[in-house]
Amino acid sequence: MNFKGRVAVITGGASGIGKAAACEFARLGADLAIIDTNEAGAQQAAAALESPGRTCLSVRADVGKAEDVEKAIEKIRSKLKRIDFLFNNAGVDLVAPLLETSEEDWDRVIDTNLKGAFLLAKEAVAAMLDTGSGVIVNNASDAGLRALRLNTAYSVAKAGLIHLTRSIALDYGSKGIRCNCICPGCIDTPLCQQFNVDLGARQGKSGEALFQEFIEQNVPMRRIGTGEEVASLVAFLCSDQARYINGAIIPIDGGLTAGI
Ligand SMILES: NC(=O)c1ccc[n+]([C@@H]2O[C@H](COP(=O)([O-])OP(=O)(O)OC[C@H]3O[C@@H](n4cnc5c(N)ncnc54)[C@H](O)[C@@H]3O)[C@@H](O)[C@H]2O)c1
Numbered sequence: 001m002n003f004k005g006r007v008a009v010i011t012g013g014a015s016g017i018g019k020a021a022a023c024e025f026a027r028l029g030a031d032l033a034i035i036d037t038n039e040a041g042a043q044q045a046a047a048a049l050e051s052p053g054r055t056c057l058s059v060r061a062d063v064g065k066a067e068d069v070e071k072a073i074e075k076i077r078s079k080l081k082r083i084d085f086l087f088n089n090a091g092v093d094l095v096a097p098l099l100e101t102s103e104e105d106w107d108r109v110i111d112t113n114l115k116g117a118f119l120l121a122k123e124a125v126a127a128m129l130d131t132g133s134g135v136i137v138n139n140a141s142d143a144g145l146r147a148l149r150l151n152t153a154y155s156v157a158k159a160g161l162i163h164l165t166r167s168i169a170l171d172y173g174s175k176g177i178r179c180n181c182i183c184p185g186c187i188d189t190p191l192c193q194q195f196n197v198d199l200g201a202r203q204g205k206s207g208e209a210l211f212q213e214f215i216e217q218n219v220p221m222r223r224i225g226t227g228e229e230v231a232s233l234v235a236f237l238c239s240d241q242a243r244y245i246n247g248a249i250i251p252i253d254g255g256l257t258a259g260i
Helices: 016-027 039-049 066-080 103-131 152-175 190-203 207-218 227-238
Strands: 007-011 031-036 056-060 085-088 134-139 177-184 249-252
Touching (some): 007 103, 016 031, 016 039, 031 039, 031 066, 039 056, 066 103, 085 103, 085 227, 103 134, 134 152, 152 249, 177 227, 227 249
Parallel strands (some): 007 031, 031 056, 085 134, 134 177
């Protein structure tokens, strides 16, 4: 795989899976734009990947806000000229059942995880239509494939992201644009660690103890995944080797969602 001359936009690239994806795209030769609300983290991630002949931009933007997204894409298109790949990855979790989910919580989770991908995809598809090609990868979750307990807003957002993927694939496949969705299981990142702490607190257990128990009982491969493993899948889906994959929903979870 060689992404030299291609431009990848990665949301939530300051941490976790997004940061690993930024490293992988840079390793494969792409120019990059990292979008994140964590300005310092995005700057650091971009600076670490910048090299002679490779541009890595960092842009502070809240993906759930249309004005932020428009400005970010304007900056990216003026500096990098094109968008070949979009990895819609920015996300936030919330451990709460329906009755403990406030309207504010709901909006924050849906706006970040679902509306953000919609806003970015609109901008990216417009740019991709100008060049006649492009690939979008949406980062959903095992929670999008079947709801997780105590995870209402997040599970709903991720299920929506799966159908957003299919809708884009249906409407723009004929224009040279592919759109696919990945559904990670437990991946070793700050978001996953916090999820376990929050869930553990409800059950009077430490996040670590709860997590080990969960992995032992539910993940056939008996281990957590890494951001690098997810990044390899994202890069593959963007590559020409995946040129006939469109509208696919792909779990990457060590077998977590294979069955009960
Ligand atoms: N880690 C897992 O186990 C796991 C499992 C399934 C799905 N996911 C999904 O993977 C994606 C990445 O998560 P991660 O685990 O790497 O988490 P993370 O917390 O390490 O990274 C998330 C990044 O998104 C950024 N972000 C949050 N809200 C934003 C906003 N409104 N606008 C722009 N940036 C924003 C954060 O600042 C952070 O840099 C998320 O969509 C998450 O739902 C993660």
